[in-house]
Amino acid sequence: MRVFINKRIPELGITMLEEAGLEVILPEHDDLSYEEWLKYCQDADAILSIGSDFKYDKKFFEACPNIKAIALYSVGFDHVDIQEANQRNIPVGNTPDVLSRATSDVAFLLMQSVSRRASYNFQKVKEGNWKTFDPLHALGQELYGKTLGIFGLGRIGFEMAEKSRKAFDMNIIYHNRHQNEQAEKELQAQYVSFEELIAHSDVLSVHASFTPDQKELFNRSVFEKMKPNAIFINTARGGFHQQQDLYEALVNGAIWGAGLDVTNPEPMSENDPILELSNVCVLPHIGSATIEARNGMARLAAENIIAFSKGEKMPHCANP
Numbered sequence: 480m481r482v483f484i485n486k487r488i489p490e491l492g493i494t495m496l497e498e499a500g501l502e503v504i505l506p507e508h509d510d511l512s513y514e515e516w517l518k519y520c521q522d523a524d525a526i527l528s529i530g531s532d533f534k535y536d537k538k539f540f541e542a543c544p545n546i547k548a549i550a551l552y553s554v555g556f557d558h559v560d561i562q563e564a565n566q567r568n569i570p571v572g573n574t575p576d577v578l579s580r581a582t583s584d585v586a587f588l589l590m591q592s593v594s595r596r597a598s599y600n601f602q603k604v605k606e607g608n609w610k611t612f613d614p615l616h617a618l619g620q621e622l623y624g625k626t627l628g629i630f631g632l633g634r635i636g637f638e639m640a641e642k643s644r645k646a647f648d649m650n651i652i653y654h655n656r657h658q659n660e661q662a663e664k665e666l667q668a669q670y671v672s673f674e675e676l677i678a679h680s681d682v683l684s685v686h687a688s689f690t691p692d693q694k695e696l697f698n699r700s701v702f703e704k705m706k707p708n709a710i711f712i713n714t715a716r717g718g719f720h721q722q723q724d725l726y727e728a729l730v731n732g733a734i735w736g737a738g739l740d741v742t743n744p745e746p747m748s749e750n751d752p753i754l755e756l757s758n759v760c761v762l763p764h765i766g767s768a769t770i771e772a773r774n775g776m777a778r779l780a781a782e783n784i785i786a787f788s789k790g791e792k793m794p795h796c797a798n799p
C-alpha cells in the first residue's frame with residue numbers, strides 16, 4: 480500500500496508505517512501547490528494528511544479515485560466533506576486526546592497574556608519604550624473568581640476549564656450540544672444557553688468543533704452583547720469569528736481584549752489592523768505544537784493507516 484504524507488512529521492510515525500511494510504511517499508518539498516498535491520494523491524492508496532490548506536471535497540474524491548483511506552494529522556476535520564467520504568466508504572482518521580493538553584495550555588496562555596497585556600508590554604520593551612514605573616499605564620485585570628464561559632465543552636474545553644478553576648478559582652459556565660455531567664460534578668460547571676454564555680462570561684473561550692452552520696457565529700451582534708471587560712479567546716477555528724467585527728468590538732470597547740491562536744482568514748495578513756491593537760495577542764495556530772502532542776499525533780495517524788492496511792477499523796475515526 481502506498482501512503483502519501485504531504486509534509487514531514489515526527490520520525491516515529493514514518494518508522495511505524497515502514498515497519499508495517501507500507502511504502503511511504505514524501506513530497507520533494509513542503510510547499511506543494513494544489514496541482515502538485517493532487518498528483519501525489521492520485522498515485523497513492525492512502526494519505527496521511529497534514530494541514531487544511533486543501534479540501535477533501537467532491538472535486539478531490541473525483542480526481543483521486545484510488546484513495547481508499549485518509550488519516551488526518553489533526554483532531555479537526557472541517558476541511559473534509561465527510562458525506563462524500565462516506566459515500567465512497569473512505570474512512571477518515573483523526574487524532575483526538577493527544578493534543579488536548581497542549582491546545583488547552585495555549586488557550587490558558589492567551590487568557591493570561593491578554594489579561595495582563597503581555598504582548599503589548601513585550602513590544603514596548605523591544606521598542607525601547609520602557610522608561611519608568613507608571614502606576615496607571617497598561618493595567619491588566621485579574622482572573623481570580625471571574626467567570627469563564629466555554630463554548631464547546633469537549634476534551635479541550637474541559638482541560639481549559641479545569642486549569643482555570645484550579646489556578647484562578649474561576650466559575651465555569653458552558654454551552655454545548657450536550658450537557659457534560661463530569662464537568663458539572665468535578666468543576667461545578669453550569670450549563671447555560673448561548674445568550675447567557677455571551678452575557679455572563681468575563682472570559683469566553685471557543686473550543687467547539689467547527690461546522691459550516693457556525694461560520695462567523697461570533698460577530699458584531701454577539702460582541703455587542705458581551706461584557707465590556709470580556710476577553711474573547713479562540714483556539715478552535717478562525718471561521719468561528721468575524722475578524723473585522725472583532726477588531727471593531729476591540730476598538731470601540733464592546734469587549735476588553737482578544738487572544739487568537741486561529742484567525743479568519745488563516746494565515747492572516749501581517750497588515751491586518753487587529754495586530755496594531757494593544758489588547759490583542761495573536762499566535763500562528765500553535766495549539767498542538769509541542770514535542771509530546773506532535774509525537775502523539777504521528778503515532779495515532781500511523782495507527783489509523785496501519786489498522787486500515789490490515790482491513791481493520793481505524794481506532795480513531797471521524798466518520799462512523
Ligand code: DGY
Nearest residue numbers: 552553554555766767
Ligand atoms: C487540530 O488538530 O485540529 C489542530 O487545529 C491542528 O490542526
